[in-house]
Amino acid sequence: MKWGVIATWRMALDGIKKAALMLDQDGSIFDSLQQVITEVEDCPDYTSVGYGALPNEKGIIELDAAFMDGTTLSFGAVSGVINFKNPVKIARKLMDERFNTFLAGQGAQEYAQINGFEEKNMMTDCSYNIWQKKLLEKKEVLKPYDGHDTVGTAGVDTSSRMAAATSTSGLFMKKTGRIGDSPLPGCGLYSDSSIGSATATGLGEDIMKGCICYETVRLMEYGLSPQDAAQKAVEQFNKKLMDRRGQAGDISVVCMNKDAKWGAATNTGHFSFVTATYSEKPTVYIASFRDGKQIILPATEEWIRNNKE
Ligand code: ASP
Numbered sequence: 201m202k203w204g205v206i207a208t209w210r211m212a213l214d215g216i217k218k219a220a221l222m223l224d225q226d227g228s229i230f231d232s233l234q235q236v237i238t239e240v241e242d243c244p245d246y247t248s249v250g251y252g253a254l255p256n257e258k259g260i261i262e263l264d265a266a267f268m269d270g271t272t273l274s275f276g277a278v279s280g281v282i283n284f285k286n287p288v289k290i291a292r293k294l295m296d297e298r299f300n301t302f303l304a305g306q307g308a309q310e311y312a313q314i315n316g317f318e319e320k321n322m323m324t325d326c327s328y329n330i331w332q333k334k335l336l337e338k339k340e341v342l343k344p345y346d347g348h349d350t351v352g353t354a355g356v357d358t359s360s361r362m363a364a365a366t367s368t369s370g371l372f373m374k375k376t377g378r379i380g381d382s383p384l385p386g387c388g389l390y391s392d393s394s395i396g397s398a399t400a401t402g403l404g405e406d407i408m409k410g411c412i413c414y415e416t417v418r419l420m421e422y423g424l425s426p427q428d429a430a431q432k433a434v435e436q437f438n439k440k441l442m443d444r445r446g447q448a449g450d451i452s453v454v455c456m457n458k459d460a461k462w463g464a465a466t467n468t469g470h471f472s473f474v475t476a477t478y479s480e481k482p483t484v485y486i487a488s489f490r491d492g493k494q495i496i497l498p499a500t501e502e503w504i505r506n507n508k509e
Contacts, residue, residue: 205354206454206455207352209474210484212473215239237365246509251285260282261369262281262369264277264383266288270364276297304379354396362456364389364390365389366399395417397456410433438451472485
């Protein structure tokens with residue numbers, strides 16, 4: 201039976217390895233995607249997700265996460281969550297609700313407390329020091345992509361169930377209450393088991409203008425291969441932003457269809473992602489957009505050793 205999983209950034213490699221074993225033994229797509237994300241959330245070395253993530257401008261780590269079930273189209277999300285260990289688990293639980301499925305800040309924390317989710321101070325010495333250093337630099341304008349990266353993952357299990365999930369601390373030094381694309385359906389993630397799933401990373405303020413994940417899934421529905429769908433969604437929207445606004449933030453998308461075929465596209469010079477399927481062992485790829493072309497190559501062992509995020 202076919203199964204597959206894909207995730208943004210090299211930091212997802214350990215989680216993808218575990219998820220691949222689970223899916224190969226007929227594990228559920230929900231448990232497998234949760235495994236990919238919690239592996240990253242729990243590791244203090246990744247400064248853009250979960251424990252040890254980067255704070256907002258006031259020095260508070262506000263986390264966003266989401267989960268989507270491609271079969272029922274149930275969606276759960278949290279944003280601006282403070283001091284909870286695994287925001288993605290809270291988002292997953294919210295998929296069970298009929299109402300109030302997307303909770304922000306205090307409301308999300310109350311829900312997490314009532315439902316017994318583990319609380320934790322998510323600040324590490326490292327994330328505190330990076331924040332302090334940034335304050336001293338007294339940068340007036342924050343450069344886009346100056347310290348942010350979402351782990352987003354999507355896939356299909358041997359029962360043909362698809363899902364997608366995300367987790368991030370969003371933009372480093374963001375304003376209190378800022379929400380990016382990652383917890384928004386259609387923007388940071390989308391899943392439809394009859395077609396495919398997609399997830400994005402990059403500058404949330406621009407990704408959400410194009411509902412890029414919904415667009416990628418929609419293009420697969422109209423017959424495009426996952427690779428062509430990701431490419432068309434990213435490149436057309438990048439062009440639209442350039443034409444209308446004269447600038448486009450970083451946008452990268454990974455996707456998978458119901459047959460476990462994957463695709464990836466970026467408007468950046470360097471975007472890593474990881475995939476594993478019934479016919480491909482866990483592999484890290486690097487995508488780059490150069491001279492109007494998407495170039496996707498497997499990362500070398502040396503690159504994987506030297507680059508953790
Ligand atoms: N898209 C995320 C956000 O804007 C950050 C990222 O993926 O790098 O919050």
